[in-house]
Amino acid sequence: MAGAYTYIGRSTPREDASRVVTGTVQFIDDIALPGLLHGRVLRSPHAHALVKAVDKTKAEALVGVEAVLAWEDVPDWKGGMTNSTRVLDRKVRFVGDAVAIVAATTRKTAAEALDLIDVEYEILPGVFTLDDALDPGAPQLYEDYPGNVVTPGVPGWGPESLKDLVTGDVDGGFREADVVAEGVFGCENIPNPMPPETPGAIGLWEEPNKITVWVSDQAFYKHKGYLRRIVGSGFDIKTIGVPCGGSYGSKNMSWQLQLHAVLLSKATGRPVKLVLSKEEQLAAFTLRPSSRMHVKVGLKRDGTVTALSGRWLVETGHYSQTTQAQVAVGLGEAQLAIRCANWDLHPAIVCTNRNASGMVRGFGGQELKCSLTPILSLAMEKAGLDPFEFFKKNYVKPGDGYFWRNGKWYVYRGVDYAAAMDEGAKRFGWAEKWKGWLNPSEVSGTKRRGVGVCVHGNADIGEDPSEAYVRLDPDGTATIHSALVEHGTGQKTNIVKMVAEVLQLPLDRVSQLPTDSSNSPFERGPGGSRGTYATGSAVIAAAEDARHKLLESAAHALGADPADLDTDSGMVFRKNEPSERISWEAAVGRRTCIGYGRFEEDFTLANCMMTFVEVEVDTETGHVTLIEVVNTTDVGQIIDPPGLEGQMNGCLGSGGIDSALFEETVLDSSTGRMLDSNMVDYRWRTFFELPSVHNVVLETPFASHRFGAVGVGEVATAPGPAAALMAASNAIGVWLDGYPATPQRVLRALGNVAPGRTGGGAT
Amino acid sequence: MEHADRIRLTVNGKVHDIEIGDRDDQVGPLETLAATLRERLRLTGTKVACDDGACGCCTVHLDGMAILSCMTLTVECDGKDVTTIEGLSDPKTGALDPLQQAFIDHTAFQCGYCTPGIIMSAKALLAENPRPTEEEVKEGLSGNFCRCISHYHVVKAVMSVVPPGGG
Structure with a gap:
């Protein structure tokens, strides 16, 4: 609905478009600085070991090597949630853990130096599965985490941060239920978001205490505060945001490699660039969490959920980057999707000796949804319920409440998504394709088609504060001071469109400052689809404030009332005499008008994505082909049509729908070694395997900001995997027992099926 | 040596x-x-x-x-x-290649990291086969990774520079 607007809702070129297509965007590895050194990390070949000795002499003697550092050479800086993990430790906890870091004049020399470092290890027994880690006699990864269970709670979200979901009376709820189902289901294939650009940073240490970090993450400003928490006060920290070559949530945090670069710079007096190789990215940078649920759910035949109780195990690998936060948000998101008065759901976060899990779009809720939906399906099947009708009935409605991540209760005041869901179902042809549980929608020889549906939403669209300045110069231009970096969503273009709309300025007269924490106010950065509402609100408020100041100054000069004035195209005029126009410069003289805007955290709005999936299974080969996807949502107001379309198409990749079909990280469970940490063995979708994707977008205005929009990009991947597994199971007539639906799993399910078996895959 | x-x-x-x-x-x-x-x-x-x-x-x-x-x-x-x-752009005028302009017009990228490689593959494909079908474009770009899933916009952008009557 662009009708009312000049820029909002219209397709306009991305502000960085000409740089993107000419290859002139400067990503982190494209940056050259005088005296720049190249860093590399020596990584552990053992999953669990003590570093007894590190002999650096041969490496240090290599010409071109400027520094070699091991755990004894660095301060006791610790990161992770509850500060568990040292920047370089004497204990290594996964194959790929950092043992030593090297800076050299060339990449080649840095790589050669790694081979010259001799390390003596004392190998410790490791734990590689959830069950092994929770065994009473299991080897312990951390003294601070007895039983390998991470301390629950998110310190930054206050003492009540959501650690479990206990409300109402589950016993009473189960008594009210018409059907009760119980089961265990896991989503344990830990897919990799796998952005094309590997994570990287440049660190610069300047005596006595100045730290500058260039970083490719999606949210660079917050690193300033995060690094301060790790290194302590007394440092002057500046972070510089560099365009981010894909993140999907994963490049929200990279403190360890940032500090490796800083420490090497401190040791050498020169800037040090540290960019991970693809193998390091896949084997030693963060993955999705692994999740397993054992729950019991009670339903009435009308689709009311009367009780949900059980345990949610989340395996986080060798440390928790933010897993407690993902659990908290996941618990919140469970309530958005399932209206239920009686909960008793208890999570536990478990460490194992593998590469860590961390932030990925879907942020805990996707993993929860993938585990919970098959068990819910079992209950729906018993109650004879259509999953589309079930999800439509149970998704949060205006006036419903939920506990959010900080443990506080919020009442939803957004739109009812039922209309969007109906529209999506119509587009997909749900009513015609749905033939009941474990029934294919179509059979042709060995080819069987099946359909599935799931829903997901997040109230983090209003998480954390944002601030911005908008500066109006007398020459009729506007400059946005926002610490927002481009990471693929087009959000930097969208804030230009918002400012241009408020000021009625042509897009090319609105520019942005370089992304540097020293020139812009607080901005948490993108995450949880917050860019449209949170960042957008701050930028809009700053533009409105600047406009107000401009018109006040002009009114003073012109002897008019500010309320009688208006502006467009860098001109000021009286509303009743729009043809008599004077330039900003003529109106306000040599004056800069600076507006400030701030967004305060708000969890009373939530986005929603419902995804319908149709697959075709070849029962002879076990191969599952994705045929069609329909995503449906309501965003209030589209800001940029192709940008939104792109975000929704993203449902396939970055550990989305394809993580239910073929993506998986394969770990050798006897050594903890990852077997597919390269782009040949780790499977990904090519241009030649594109399914039909349709996106249905309604625009019912939200009470968010003046454009009535909310963001939706982060959740695009989240409902699809559970819907895809449901579709594949319906196609073959038997529940698949886990993710992904590989030919092996499909054939095993078909071979094991007993005649007449019904019921969810939960066992 | x-x-x-x-x-x-x-x-x-x-x-x-x-x-x-x-x-x-x-x-x-x-x-x-x-x-x-x-x-x-x-x-x-x-x-x-x-x-x-x-x-x-x-x-x-x-x-x-x-x-x-x-x-x-x-x-x-x-x-x-x-x-x-x-x-790719015109060395004298600096004008973008029509394919580059098509990528701008169709917002045929998200993070933009894979885009140079995709444009170079598409350009070579069009040199070899100036009138490809949509399927041929998809096949021709099968060696190019894109994780944001800009594939659909890319295919539209490439097809937009194919002269009418192609395929």
Whole structure:
């Protein structure tokens, strides 16, 4: 609905478009600085070991090597949630853990130096599965985490941060239920978001205490505060945001490699660039969490959920980057999707000796949804319920409440998504394709088609504060001071469109400052689809404030009332005499008008994505082909049509729908070694395997900001995997027992099926 | 090496006389074309993502053919003509290639990291087959990774520069 607007809702070129297509965007590895050194990390070949000795002499003697550092050479800086993990430790906890870091004049020399470092290890027994880690006699990864269970709670979200979901009376709820189902289901294939650009940073240490970090993450400003928490006060920290070559949530945090670069710079007096190789990215940078649920759910035949109780195990690998936060948000998101008065759901976060899990779009809720939906399906099947009708009935409605991540209760005041869901179902042809549980929608020889549906939403669209300045110069231009970096969503273009709309300025007269924490106010950065509402609100408020100041100054000069004035195209005029126009410069003289805007955290709005999936299974080969996807949502107001379309198409990749079909990280469970940490063995979708994707977008205005929009990009991947597994199971007539639906799993399910078996895959 | 060999490499119309050897200022026998382009010639529009020949991000043209510069040794390129993303626009006017403009007009990218490689693959495909069908475009780009899922917009952008009556 662009009708009312000049820029909002219209397709306009991305502000960085000409740089993107000419290859002139400067990503982190494209940056050259005088005296720049190249860093590399020596990584552990053992999953669990003590570093007894590190002999650096041969490496240090290599010409071109400027520094070699091991755990004894660095301060006791610790990161992770509850500060568990040292920047370089004497204990290594996964194959790929950092043992030593090297800076050299060339990449080649840095790589050669790694081979010259001799390390003596004392190998410790490791734990590689959830069950092994929770065994009473299991080897312990951390003294601070007895039983390998991470301390629950998110310190930054206050003492009540959501650690479990206990409300109402589950016993009473189960008594009210018409059907009760119980089961265990896991989503344990830990897919990799796998952005094309590997994570990287440049660190610069300047005596006595100045730290500058260039970083490719999606949210660079917050690193300033995060690094301060790790290194302590007394440092002057500046972070510089560099365009981010894909993140999907994963490049929200990279403190360890940032500090490796800083420490090497401190040791050498020169800037040090540290960019991970693809193998390091896949084997030693963060993955999705692994999740397993054992729950019991009670339903009435009308689709009311009367009780949900059980345990949610989340395996986080060798440390928790933010897993407690993902659990908290996941618990919140469970309530958005399932209206239920009686909960008793208890999570536990478990460490194992593998590469860590961390932030990925879907942020805990996707993993929860993938585990919970098959068990819910079992209950729906018993109650004879259509999953589309079930999800439509149970998704949060205006006036419903939920506990959010900080443990506080919020009442939803957004739109009812039922209309969007109906529209999506119509587009997909749900009513015609749905033939009941474990029934294919179509059979042709060995080819069987099946359909599935799931829903997901997040109230983090209003998480954390944002601030911005908008500066109006007398020459009729506007400059946005926002610490927002481009990471693929087009959000930097969208804030230009918002400012241009408020000021009625042509897009090319609105520019942005370089992304540097020293020139812009607080901005948490993108995450949880917050860019449209949170960042957008701050930028809009700053533009409105600047406009107000401009018109006040002009009114003073012109002897008019500010309320009688208006502006467009860098001109000021009286509303009743729009043809008599004077330039900003003529109106306000040599004056800069600076507006400030701030967004305060708000969890009373939530986005929603419902995804319908149709697959075709070849029962002879076990191969599952994705045929069609329909995503449906309501965003209030589209800001940029192709940008939104792109975000929704993203449902396939970055550990989305394809993580239910073929993506998986394969770990050798006897050594903890990852077997597919390269782009040949780790499977990904090519241009030649594109399914039909349709996106249905309604625009019912939200009470968010003046454009009535909310963001939706982060959740695009989240409902699809559970819907895809449901579709594949319906196609073959038997529940698949886990993710992904590989030919092996499909054939095993078909071979094991007993005649007449019904019921969810939960066992 | 006992003697310094030299190779001549033309990149985006400019001739480079390159010394082969083991010193840091020479191109080593194992140096990839991607590394030479990025680190020596500072043509950083060519991206290295997998460094393993799997993702197509490093695609450039070698004598007009799309090749993976991370899997090509610079020493093998003596006398060859290389075109990178920086060389696609008109050298005289600076005007963008119509395919680049089509990527802008269709917002055929999200993070933009894979885009140079995708454009170079598509450009080579169109040189070989000026009127491809949509299926042929998809097949031609199958070696190019995109994780944001801009595939659909890319296919539209490429098809938009195919003259009517194509296929």
